[in-house]
Amino acid sequence: MNIRARFCRAVGCLSVLLGKACGPFYLTAIGLSVYEVFTRYLLDAPTVWTTEAVMACCATAWMVSAGAITQQNRHITVTSMELLVGAAAWLVLRRIALALSLLAVAGLTWAMSGPALRAAVQLERSGSAFNPPLPSYLKVMLALACLVFALQLFAKLIAPRSGHPLGRTDARQPSRERTRD
Secondary structure: OOHHHHHHHHHHHHHHHHHHOOHHHHHHHHHHHHHHHHHHHHOOOOOOOHHHHHHHHHHHHHHHOHHHHHHOOOOOOOHHHHHHHOHHHHHHHHHHHHHHHHHHHHHHHHHHHHHHHHHHHOOOOOOOOOOOOHHHHHHHHHHHHHHHHHHHHHHHHHOOOOOOOOOOOOOOOOOOOOOOO
16 A cells, blocks of 8 residues: 555544544534523523534534545535536546635635634633633634645545546445345
């Protein structure tokens, strides 16, 4: 296995690991939402902090899972175009889309690096009644998530092609092994 394939594999493993680690964030958001409904409507004692905590949990999970979604080709695509243009043209279009996505995410990473560093040094607060340091937390998380996402896009762009005519390596690819019933 050459260095390029090792890099792509390592970045893919990191992306999937981070993506799978997002489940507890969503479970926490669900639990907090149920708690808020219980306290608001049954106890008539709404909280001031659950909405912000739920939004932070969902935002974190959404940002961190971007690399895993890209690695596994689980993002939203217009599949009808794949049928219209043919396999070779679709591969070229996918490479162009990856390159443009990499440029956009690299630009966002660069733009977020300064604010994230300032937010990490000096905590910014939301200004609400709960007043958590969510702006600082979310800025740092966005910068880190963009970095992982950019690495995953780069890995997809330089990845060696698989045997599939469209370069698919995700779970949706039909199995070549057939079992006899």
